[in-house]
Amino acid sequence: MNPFTEHAQALTRRHFFASSGFSLGTAALASLDGRAAAPVPAVKGSPTGINAALSETHFPAKAKNVIYLHMVGGPAQMDLFDYKPMMRWMYDRDLPESVRKGQRLTTMTSGQARFPIAPSKYKFAQYGKGGMWLSEMLPWKAKMADDMCFIRSMNTEAINHEPAITFMQTGNQVTGRPCLGAWTSYGLGSLNQNLPTFVVMVATPSNQEQVQAISARLWQSGYLSGEHAGVSFRSAGDPILYINNPPGVSTDVRRKTLDGLKQLNEMTAQQLGDPETRTRIAQYEMAYRMQTSVPELTDLSKEDESTLKMYGDAVKKPGTFANTALMARRLVEKGVRFVQIYHNNWDHHGNLTGRMPDQCKDVDQPCYGLIQDLKRKGLLDSTLVIWGGEFGRTIYSQGGVSKTNYGRDHHPRCFTMWMAGGGSKGGTAYGETDEFSYNIVKDPVPVRDLHATVLHMLGIDHERFTFKYQGLDQKLTGVEHANVVKAVLA
Template identity: 70%
Template sequence: METFEEYRTQVTRRHFLSQGANLLGTAAMASLGGSLLGGSASAASTSASSLAGKLHLPPRAKQVIYLHMVGGPPQMDMFDYKPVMNGWYDKDLPESVRMGQRLTTMTSGQARFPIAPSKYQFERVGQAGMWMGELLPWLKQSVDDMTFVRSMHTEAINHEPAITLMQTGNQVTGRPCLGAWSSYGLGSLNENLPTFVVMVARPTNTEQVQAISARLWSSGFLPGQHAGVSLRSAGDPILYINNPPGVSREVRRTTLDGIEALNEMNYQQLGDPQTETRIQQYEMAFRMQASVPELTDIATESESTFDLYGEAAREPGTFAYTALMARRMVERGVRFVQIYHNNWDTHGNVAGRLPDQCRDVDQPCHALIQDLKQRGMLEDTIVIWGGEFGRTIYSQGGLTHDNYGRDHHPRCFTMWMAGGGFKPGTVYGETCDFSYNIVKDPVHIRDFHATVLHQLGFDNERFTFKSQGLDQKLTGVLPARVVRELLA
C-alpha cells in the first residue's frame, strides 16, 4: 500500500490532469442529480461509455456483416461491364481520360498505358438486368437481393491509407473503425459474446497477400471495450480461452473476483478508463469460455447448410467457414462481424489469380444472403462487400490476353450491400467507358459511412465522441450525405 501511495504522490502532470478531468465529470453528474453515482465506479463508467438506446432515427438494421476484400477487386472484371474496351485492346489510355490524375509509383513511370479489356464474359441477370461477370455464377442468383454502387471513390491510392480510410473514415491510423462505432452506439445484444468480432479468412491463392493489422479494428479514442475481438482460424478460436490444467472454473472465478476488487480500488483512486476496460475484458473472457465453444461448434449445422455454403465451410479458416460463422454470430447477437479476405492486389497475373479469388467468395456470399433471408434475419442485418479501391483498365507492365495486371485505382470502384433496409435489385452510379472516371452519382466513402450509420439509427452529424477537445465523427469534418437512393 505504501508503494501505491508513493506512486500517487509522484503522479505525472498528464495523469494529474486526467484524474482532474474525472473529478470534474463526477462533480458535473452530481450537480445533475445523476443516479449513476449510486452504483460502482465501473457501473457508472460503463453507462457513460455507450450510447445504447439513444438512437437518433428509427433503425432499419441492428447488425452488420462487413466482407472486406483486401487489395482492391478489379471492378471491370466482375461488376462494371465495359464492352467498348474490346476495341481498345493494347491501345494507350487517352490523356483526355486520365486528365493528369495521380498514379502509383508502380505505373507512373511506364512508357505506355495499354488498355486491357476484361477477358471474362458478362451477362444480364436479375430483374434489374445487372451485368455480372462469368466468375460469379452463384452470386448471380442473389442479384435481386443486392444493392450495387458502381461509383464509389476515395482519395487514397495506396493500401495502408486506403484500407484505413475505408474502415475508420480517416487515412491516419489511431481512429475507431466502423465496427467500434457500431459497438459504441448500439451496445450489446448478448453479454456472453463481444459486440464486435473480426475474422481473417485464408485465401486459396496466396500469391500477393497484404499485411492486415489489428489497428484496423481498434477502438481508437472510444472506450477500449469497443475494439474488435479477433477469432483465429486455427487452434483455439481465442488464445487462452481454456483454463490451464488443474485450474477449475470455480478457481478461475475466485481469482477474477480478487483481481476485479484490486482493479476497482485502482479505478476509484486514479480514474483510469483503461482499468475499467481491463475489468470488462476479464469478465467477457470468463463468459466466453462457455459461449465460444458452442458458437464455433459447426457440427450442429445441417447438411443442407453445408450444401448451401459449400464443402469449404467445414474447414476452419476458409472464407466459406467465416461466412457461416458470421451468420452464427449475428444469430447469437454479435452486433458487427468484420471478415477480411486477402490477395485481391492483382498487379499481375489477373487471369491466373482472379478465378481463385472469385471461387473463394462466390458461393459463400450467395449462401450468406440466402441463409439470412430464409431465417428472417436479412431485413435487419446489413451485408457489405467491397475493397479499399478499384483497379485500372490499363495493364501494369506487359500485356497479353492471358497475362496482364492492374494497378490501384481510387477514382471509381464497385461495392454491394444486401439487407438492412437497402433497396434490393438496385444499381447506382455510372462510370465512363474506361471504368476510369465517374459520370453519374458519385458516392464517397464518407457518404457510404453516413448511409450505414443512418440504417443503424444514427445521424452521422450528431453521432460523436468528445476527444482532444473536439466532437469526433466517423465521417470527419467534410460534408457527408445519406445516399437515400440506395434505401428501400
C-alpha cells in the same frame, strides 16, 4: 517506447487524476458509459443494446447487425461488376490523356512508357429483374442479383493500400481512429452480454500469390473505450487467445482469481478514476462468460447438411472464407452486433487471370450461402451485408498486356461495392462510370457518404453521433460534409 519512460508517464498521469479529486474521474467514467458523448438527445426510435451511448436510435433502424466483407487489395471492378464492352475495340491502345486527365498514378506504373488498355477477358450477362451485369466468374451471385444493391461509383482519396484500407475502415487515412465496427459498438451497444459486440475474422485465401499485410490497427477502438475494439476469432487452436484456463487451473480457481482482481481494480478505479480500469474489469468478466458461450458458437457439427451445402465444400475447413461466412451468420444469430471478415490477395498487379478465378471461387458461393441463410433464418431484413475493397483497379495493364493475361494497378477514382439486406435496395445499381471504368460520370459516392449511409441504416444520424476528444466533437464521417445515399435505401 522505453518501458521506464512509459511507467513514469503512467505514474504522472495517475498522480494527476489522484490530486484532482474525483470530479475528473467521475466525468471519465461517465464517458465510458456513453453519458457524456451524445451531444444531441436521440429521438424516439429503435431501442439500442447494453452499454450503448445512445439510449434510442435517432430514427427507427432498418438494420441492427452488420456483416462487412472486405476484399483486401482492391478487386478489379471491370472484371466483376462494371461491364465495359467498348473496351474490346480498344485492346492494347493507350489510355487517352483526355480520360486520364493527369490524374495521380502509383510509382508502379507512373514510369511506364505506355498505358495499354486491357479489356476484361471474361464474359458478362444480365441477371435478375433489374438486369444486373455480372461476370461469368460469379455464377452464384448471378442467382441472387435481386438481393444485391450495387454502388458502381465508389471513390476514395487514397491510392496505396495502408492509407486506403485505413480510410475505408475508420474514415481517416491516419491510423489511431475508431473503425466503423467500433463506432457501431459504441453507439448501439451489445445484444448479448456473453459475446463480444464486435468480432473480426481473417479468412485465408486458397491462392496466396500476393497477400497484403493487415494488422489489428484496422479494428481498434481508437479514442473510444477499449471495450469497443474488435475481438479477433482465430481459425486454429482456441477461437480467442487465452480464453481457456491454463493447465492446472480449475474454473473455481479462475473465478476466485477474477474476484480478487476485480476488488483490486475497483479500488484503483475509485482512487484514480481511470476509465480503462472499468473497461478491464468488464473485459475480464466477458472473457469468463465466453469460456462457455464461444466453444458452443464455433461448433458447426449441429448445422444441417443442407445449410453446409449452401456455403460450399470449403465450409468445414477452418479459416476459409466459406467457414468464416457461416460463422458470421452464427454470430449475428447469437446477437453479435458487427462482424468483420477480411479476405486477402485481391491486389492483382500481375497474373490477374491466373489468380482472380481462385479469389472468386473462394467468395462467390459462400456469399450466396450467407445471404440465403440469413434470409431463411429471417435475419436478412435486419442484417446489412457489405462487400468491397479499399479501391478499384485501372483499365490499363501494369506492364505488358495480352488477351489471355494482364495486371492492373490501384485506382481510387472509381470502384464497385455491393450491399444486401438491412434496408438496402436489392436488384438496383447506383452510379455510373465512363466507358473506361476510369472516371465517374454520374452520382459519385465518396467513402464518407458510404459511412453516413451505413449509420443511417442503423438508425444513426452521422452528424449527431459524436465523441468528445481533444476538445472536438469527433465523428466517423469527419469534418467534411457527408450525404446519406438515399437512392440505395429500400
